[in-house]
Amino acid sequence: xKIVLRILLGFLVLLGLLWGMWLQWYYQKDRSERSxxxxxxxxxxxxxxxxxxxxxxxAIDNDPTNAEAWMQQSIAHNKRGDYATGMAFLEKAVELxxxxxxxxxxxxxxxxxxxxxxxxxDLHRLDQMTPGVADAPWGEDIYFLLGxxxxxxDQLDSARYWIDYSIESTTAGPGEDWVDVAVFYYAGLVxxxxxxxxxxxxxxxxxxxxxxxxxxxxxxxxxxxxxRGAQDEACQLLQKGEGFFLDGYRVQxxxxxxxxxxxxxxxxxxxxxxxxxxxxxx
Amino acid sequence: MVLIVLIAMLGSSCEYWFxxxxxxxIYYDPNTDRSDFQPCAADQITxxxxxxxxxxxxxxxxxxxxxxxxxxxxxTLSGYFTARFIVNCEGAHGWYRFRATDLQYQSIPFDxxxxxxxxxxxxxxxxxxxGQRERKVVDSYVLITVRIENGTIKSILP
Numbered sequence: 001x002k003i004v005l006r007i008l009l010g011f012l013v014l015l016g017l018l019w020g021m022w023l024q025w026y027y028q029k030d031r032s033e034r035s036x037x038x039x040x041x042x043x044x045x046x047x048x049x050x051x052x053x054x055x056x057x058x059a060i061d062n063d064p065t066n067a068e069a070w071m072q073q074s075i076a077h078n079k080r081g082d083y084a085t086g087m088a089f090l091e092k093a094v095e096l097x098x099x100x101x102x103x104x105x106x107x108x109x110x111x112x113x114x115x116x117x118x119x120x121x122d123l124h125r126l127d128q129m130t131p132g133v134a135d136a137p138w139g140e141d142i143y144f145l146l147g148x149x150x151x152x153x154d155q156l157d158s159a160r161y162w163i164d165y166s167i168e169s170t171t172a173g174p175g176e177d178w179v180d181v182a183v184f185y186y187a188g189l190v191x192x193x194x195x196x197x198x199x200x201x202x203x204x205x206x207x208x209x210x211x212x213x214x215x216x217x218x219x220x221x222x223x224x225x226x227x228r229g230a231q232d233e234a235c236q237l238l239q240k241g242e243g244f245f246l247d248g249y250r251v252q253x254x255x256x257x258x259x260x261x262x263x264x265x266x267x268x269x270x271x272x273x274x275x276x277x278x279x280x281x282x
Numbered sequence: 283m284v285l286i287v288l289i290a291m292l293g294s295s296c297e298y299w300f301x302x303x304x305x306x307x308i309y310y311d312p313n314t315d316r317s318d319f320q321p322c323a324a325d326q327i328t329x330x331x332x333x334x335x336x337x338x339x340x341x342x343x344x345x346x347x348x349x350x351x352x353x354x355x356x357x358t359l360s361g362y363f364t365a366r367f368i369v370n371c372e373g374a375h376g377w378y379r380f381r382a383t384d385l386q387y388q389s390i391p392f393d394x395x396x397x398x399x400x401x402x403x404x405x406x407x408x409x410x411x412x413g414q415r416e417r418k419v420v421d422s423y424v425l426i427t428v429r430i431e432n433g434t435i436k437s438i439l440p
Binding site for chain 2: 091
């Protein structure tokens with residue numbers, strides 16, 4: 001019995017020593033280093049899990065100025081429909097580091113919340129903070145996002161202005177092949193809605209030039225061909241586009257539907273005007 | 283040995299809690315939920331953006347389903363009204379939860395007319411294709427948010 005007690009005591013002492021060493025190591029760090037430590041721990045867990053939220057909160061508690069932690073804490077809430085909590089966390093991140101988080105918030109407002117005025121305010125504020133720099137919120141060109149906001153508000157002149165500006169500024173900088181192919185597609189869509197068929201065609205063809213399976217671009221090219229009475233050409237384009245669409249080559253995202261998203265029915269309905277149109281079997 | 287066992291038990295219960303407790307998790311509430319609906323695996327429900335359950339062709343069909351029958355709303359009503367529920371591995375759905383914010387993302391009480399309408403519209407959504415992970419059908423959490431501005435339904439998200 002005595003031996004067992006001694007082993008237990010020894011184990012406790014060892015545990016205490018290790019704990020003390022860890023505490024000494026931990027408290028040698030300043031608050032921001034401690035916060036970064038908990039951020040590294042949280043990144044090992046699934047987003048939105050109890051552990052991820054718990055360790056991110058510890059990171060915030062250790063350094064309430066850690067904007068990255070506030071932003072990280074917001075993501076799962078916004079993705080899962082708790083916008084009051086999610087946007088409050090994101091608001092704090094923006095307040096602490098607007099340059100880093102305004103763009104992401106604008107992106108969330110545009111795509112996930114359809115809050116176009118809110119998105120425009122955030123994106124314009126960011127753009128004004130970085131003169132001469134084309135920001136890329138969440139990987140998308142900021143001028144393209146501004147154009148999409150206006151497109152969604154049915155302000156086609158402004159949409160055209162910003163989407164053209166996105167293409168021109170990228171082309172003048174790194175080059176046209178750095179323009180996201182979706183930007184060409186939306187440039188074509190804006191021209192299509194403005195009833196400028198020649199320009200629309202030029203942009204849809206450009207989208208296909210850079211991504212030859214761009215299903216939506218084929219769909220609109222087919223519409224344009226039908227409008228000018230070239231039915232055979234339209235039906236060929238449509239058949240091709242539908243094949244790519246059903247193969248998954250479409251503008252899509254698991255989180256939300258993109259503006260002016262197309263659906264299989266769109267291809268089928270237009271295909272009814274084609275005598276030999278057949279939906280590919282997938 | 284006893285201590286080691288105790289530490290291991292403490293560790294594993296923390297691990298269990300960490301993994302189980304998730305943002306937006308829905309648990310059965312006998313006061314509001316139908317008992318004849320059950321998830322196929324209640325501890326493995328995935329988010330919609332991982333398993334992609336689908337109503338007909340997607341958001342456009344959801345939107346037309348919701349707009350087919352709309353409630354009379356007060357001109358002063360604005361905000362985001364969100365229904366979150368489970369679509370199980372057979373395409374059945376239940377355990378609806380509701381949250382609302384104003385257009386500045388501050389929590390507000392859920393308007394009872396909107397809640398009755400959303401619940402009825404959600405419950406009448408037939409033909410859900412269940413979500414899939416690694417080619418197996420799974421349970422999914424689904425989200426439908428209605429953005430209302432001054433009594434007008436502006437959009438259905440996401």
